[in-house]
Amino acid sequence: MPVVDVVRHLDADELAEAAAGRLATRIVERQSAAGMAHVCLTGGRIGTAMLAALAGSAARDAIDWGAVHVWWGDERFLPVGDPERNETGARSALLDHVRIPADHVHPMPATGSFGDDVDAAAAAYADELARRARPEDHADVPSMDVCLLGIGPDAHVASLFPGMPALHDERAVCGVRGAPKPPPTRITLTLPSVNAAREVWILASGAEKASAVRLALDPEAGAFQVPAAGARGRERTLFLVDDAAAGKLPADLGRPGA
DSSP: OOEEEEEEESSHHHHHHHHHHHHHHHHHHHHHHHSOEEEEEOOHHHHHHHHHHHHTSGGGGGSOGGGEEEEESEEEOOOTTOTTSHHHHHHHHTGGGSOOOGGGBOOOOOHHHHTTOHHHHHHHHHHHHHHHOOGGGOSSSOOOSEEEEEOOTTOOBTTBOTTOGGGGOOSSEEEEOSOSSSSSOEEEEOHHHHTTSSEEEEEEOSGGGHHHHHHHTOTTOOTTTOGGGGOOOSSEEEEEEETTTTTTSOTTSSEEOO
């Protein structure tokens, strides 16, 4: 069975720094082994802080940015450059500060390209993923070397919210309407695409995430009510948490971060 591992950090700052170093190491390893790395980014406070930490670290220069493809797990269906878009935060925190080829950055579509047709936008992103899929991926998407995910207090990941139809969607990407967290219209990878990743890393910071983290690690939890419980990498799943987010876990579950 794929490994599910919990790594604890003192606080959000330590978590962001450690996750940034871990991500740099993983990218370099994959570039050495395969020549190219595919990474799926997340937004949110801790996800963006991790990217900023990577931008400010010496580890950034160990990465061959010409051999990295960057994708997103979900996106708010808003105009290009909107401050609420995950792409906007990632560009400001990291991507504008490294020499990554423009055609290696794969943002999810914005409203300007497709008007209000979120389903067409989702289908276009699925097509872009399919064009980059390789025979060894055994999927309609590239197998992400790392798929980064935040987790909400309701245990949602990407834009897969508890009880919503997207959790049953078997397409690679789908549109989301009526999300309980604004804005209501979004694009998301589905669970089959998330679970095609070699490694899934779930980042959690803050006491408000503690119940969600506990549920996500409960072997009895189902993905329809606890989406994070259904997000698992093919080779490994990491829960990278700070002490506050780990507050409802057994004291002996997990190991301290480096």
